[in-house]
Amino acid sequence: MTSIQSINRGVLLLLALLLASAAYASSHREAPLIADDPLADNVDVYAFRSPDNPDMVTLIATYIPMQLPHGGPNWYHFGEDIRYEIHVDNDVATTGDDIIYRFTFRRTNEDPTTFFNIRLGKQNLKTTYTLEQIDNDGNSTVLVANGDVPAPNIGPRSIESPVGLGEESYASYSNSTIQTTSNGIEVFAGPVDDPFFVDLGGIFDLGNAPRQEEDPIDGLACFNTNALVLNVPITELLKDGVDGTPDNILDGDFVIGVWASASRPRVRILQTDGTKAEVVDSQYIQVSRLGMPLTNEAIIPIGMKDFWNACTPYDEARDTIFDRYFYNPELALYMDDDLFGGAVPAFAPLRIQEASYTVLGPVDFTNGADGLFILKGNEVLDGTALDDEIFGNLLLPGANKPRSVDLWPIFHTGVPNFPPYQLATGKPAGNPLATGKPFINNFLPSGGDMLRLNMAVPVTPRESDDFSSLGLVQAAVLGLTDPRFNGSDSLQLIPNMDGFPNGRRLEDDVTRIELQAVSGVVLAAVGLFYDDYDPSEDDSPVTADLVSVLSYTTGVEMNDEPFRSEFPYLALPHSGKGECSGALRPNSTAGALPEEGIGMNAPNVVGVNFPNPFRNQTTIKLHVREAAAVSVDLYDVNGRKLENLAKEVLPAGEHQIDVRLNQLPEGLYFAVVSNGSGKILQTLRMVKTN
Template sequence: MKKILYNIKGSMKTLLYSLAIVGSTFTATASSHREAPLIADDPLADNTDLYVFRSPGTPEIQETITIIANFIPLELPHGGPNYYTFGENIRYEIHIDNNIATLGDDIVYRFLFTRTDEDPTTFFNIRLGAENIKMNYTCEKSTDGGLTFTTIVSGGTVPPPYIGPRSIEDPVVGLGTTYEALIADAITTASTGETVFCGQADDPFFVDLGGIFDLGDAPRADGMPHDGVACYNTHTIALQIPINMLQKDGLNAADADDILDGDFVIGVWASASRPAMRTLNGDGTESVSGDWIQVSRLGMPLTNEAVIPIGAKDAWNGADPYSEDGAFYTYFYNPELALYMDDDLFGGAVPAFAPLRIQKASLGTYDFTNGADGLYPLKGSLAVEETALDEDLFGGLLLPAAGSPRSVDLLPIFHTGVPNLAPYQLATGKPDGNPLAAGKPFINNFLPNGGDMLRLNMAVPVTDRTDPAFSTEGLIQAAVLGLTDPLYATTDLEFIPNMDGFPNGRRLEDDVTRIELQAVAGVVLAAIGLWYDDYEVGVSPSPVTTDLLDVLTYTTGIESNDTSFKTSFPYVQTPWSGTGKCSGVVIDYEATLDCTAPSGLSATSITDVSATISWIPTPSAGFYNVIYKTAGGIPVSVTATVPGVALTGLTPCTNYLYKVVTKCGGNKISSGWFMFSTSGEDCRLGVATESVLGLFPNPAKDVININYFTNTENSVNMRIIDVTGKEHMNTSYSASNGINNFQIDVSALKAGVYYVQIKNGENEVTDKFVVTR
């Protein structure tokens, strides 16, 4: 610890000087489809998403970083006759900061595109092997902060839009090839060694746009959630860059001191700029002049879209991470979203966020709701000495003032990166009630000499996409494993699956909408030992309380992309065809409610550490989520495309509950809970000591099935209440040892969010369900 502190203090002069110049602000933009008024009118220059991750694949490929910058939102696959393309007179740029000692970009990649019409006599985009609006590009690179540039790709090829099979595949009237061949031919190697691709792709982002922006109705209270980006394309600029080309000293990942080596942190942001003056010449042409003006930028996901208020969005798009306005700080110290996660403010106004409640009395003391002080009362005290909150380290940045409760978690997550120092280590190994102690390291992407960037520690290994432990919950799931899995029960630094996930970089699969809502709800505070209010130090048997489980199991209803990702560069999927299933087909969303719950569930091949779960396939299923947990434990989700999955890494002599969720497009429906027990020497009966509750279907219309597991035989009291606390049912039932099934009529309930609460003696469990009409 002393060595770490000595090294950090040795660079404090440079660091604090950089922070003073930057102005220490905190704003961001990302996952920004039409996120600001001005850029909504300029789609060709609109950054939609940015992804930065250590490349999955062979060991050689894993020594590279993939950066994907997407532009042009919500492209209809059939959007002809003038299909979507990159724009001329736009500078598309990817900026990289890799050195805490330098202010500004260290590496910049710049892309400029040109159009050519090979057959201007036709209105068709492709005819007789000729292509109109044909795009080529030049890629330039700067390694001196943008002062000088060198061309590294000249005449780069962009595949045409995926118009349809006649235009692409027909050897007489079309191009006589396949779209996969066009993608492969467009992948090129730059003169400096990077792999480059520019072209149209499926938009990898997934979110219920309609629900989220209808005043936070996600999951929807009335009706099923729908992926608002499903079946749309976008335009991708993808780079695969050797780690030693990005690391400031030219080192490979194998040269790192450990998997959280701070010298391997990079910050990435993307931008688009246009000339200041555009002149319409009156003859169908236009001319441009003047300085280049930045009109869009992108760093952390969703921030300009859902955090920055509408009156400030355009100004933010024109700034850079090194000159951000300090006035934006308040939107992260006291985020608007937190107002809807606080029952004393406007929590009741957004019923969908009912599971998301911020700590108001963590450890009986600390309040992180808007306007409260968070950890500020500890500023300058002995308690924070030799932690990141020490005034000699980063206390001035992370504990700036009273009334800034989220400066201690949202600020480092979004604005500076998170250091591998207490308190930013998992609660594993910390004394009960002392979050400021050293714990289990799990993140270090600290790079505080700039503002809004997507930060990645390149030394963190890759989680294989076929690993059953791979999770779209990214670093949240890594924290869950680090806190609960016996494999990671020590304070040793070791790789935990998904440490390479958002917010340590961003993988294509990461569910950033859910992760960021959980972060605003205080899940990161809980991970480091600032538990939720229903945990009492020295009294509660476990910090895995109802409040924590509510946040961890929260879902918007859309948890994955509408198609798969490729296993090799550029990883994004082939764009949707203009004549395929996404080409304007009318979808009857009510018909999709027939999505069938899985049936015939069974657990076989049970050993002390593994089991195989199988079920009868459902015809409408796109894929399945298998969810399993111990009694009172944190659910683990595994995705499957076939009706069977092997669970590994289980604990001997333990009761497990499991269920299977069918995913049909934007809809899902769950089975009930089932149970199996792992084997082992000297197993005792009744390992599970807590009750477990499962509800299906959820959302429900007329009837909801309740599966209630208990290891006792007793009379239980069941209540149904709404988000205001109003009681709609209060009944007693006889429950037997094992799983009990109750069917409840909810046809008289209005559409909305409700809670089932079952009390068995002193044991009480609660779960949420939604009624639709």
């Protein structure tokens, strides 16, 4: 194994640059040019079947990253000379987008006599929007002509008092701006809590996520962003000639690609009198785009990031210049002990298959290896997706491109319901090329980087015991291990098949999923198991190496605020007068804040850790400045709550607690620690032994 001491200074610098670009995930300041233009900066894109109305699909694009809730007097706003667009591709037979939803904005100064943003019922500046729907031929239809954008959540006097807007609450005020178009689309445009969650500080510190000797922190807790949210009837998103009833959950006619962009006029002239720039050119230039999360942050190198932002997915599909970064992803270098694995101790659970067992011989997927290209021309590929007669050389383009069969299609085409892209359930041991259990079909090979969503896959209820933020990874685990699903190789609706990377739900932990995918978890799902699997000795493919990958976590697994159960689903923006308005956050908690009523100079800091493994008892260690109200709940790996371990006011120090479920089987569990107000402080991994 290569140690950190043996890695030269240049390699560490390269690693620092890579992870620095990933630190503002998902797309927070991800490229040099767009980092200087926050109004046009794509932040995130989501596409999922609406949890409360399965006849609709929710499309979300967020812009303007990392907004301070108290960021006045000039509050964050949509740009007036920017075209914000959500793009939909639903037909491989057409070239380019089939539907574009274009938002443009206008601001009006209602009271130029004040420096306050809101005073006496007037906004300064009031923002409105126009929403157009544009078809593949360029025909435009105005859906909303003068929609209201809610003002920033400045504080209760500005929003609720008679000297402000006089609204009942910010929630009711924000919801009052929702529009419904004549073709049944619900629309919201305005400020929200940033829904992304990740330990920015840990990742930025040379990949220290999960942090090795301290508690994780959600680096995006307390930040706001601006969102465009559409609830669109599924029938509006289908290609021409397709009715609203899918054949089954694999129906390819129900697959759409979704991406978002921001474009600016090619030429503007700045004015000497301080007024806004004059637009002198009607041609708009794309300056930012986003489809799959983390692409431009953690895959595309710094020197190519601005170019990637200027391309469309269709440009990317025609020009293969970016493909090499998916065939041999740089992050995989730090998951390989023969290369630079020792540079990132936090990634130790994530290792690439070097000798994945198959009846055809071992397969190496580490960077520079051949992967499944070793079988090129072999009759064993006949009738599979890797057969040149099926998809050409799309998935096996050449030697030394090991991840052409998993990472590249995840980002560029989606996955077809075709061998080998079926669950290993039902496949003969060691033969990943065989027909297995049908899993997902979101194959749409007409563009490059997009979210791809099969709208035929039903919603997994958020309140279900089976719901998991691991999306398709958890669905694959259930399909391989759960008796409800692993006893049959027939098509079944497995929970979380509607999760990332089949679209993207707000709750999906995409950072964790994508790091697991780089480590090869998708390969394992289809039968290319990790190196420690031997079918002659192992009854189950769930070996120690696979468990290590599945149990990997960055330490931050959920948003700092709960999502709403109704449109527009995102949490309300943090208030400029609320708990996120500049209060110092404790260093030892996962985005936690001072308890209500306690000043910044004496925060009730809660830090918790458990010794592992445990049996029927464990010890909770609290690091507090004064007695703290603490609740600790135990969950299994499927997110199912098992019991409450503690709920009381405790002083600093060690406290022994019982795990009362004496028959709890060995395995991995999670302890979720909350404060007295019910706010989640951190999530801790626990290992049970007998």
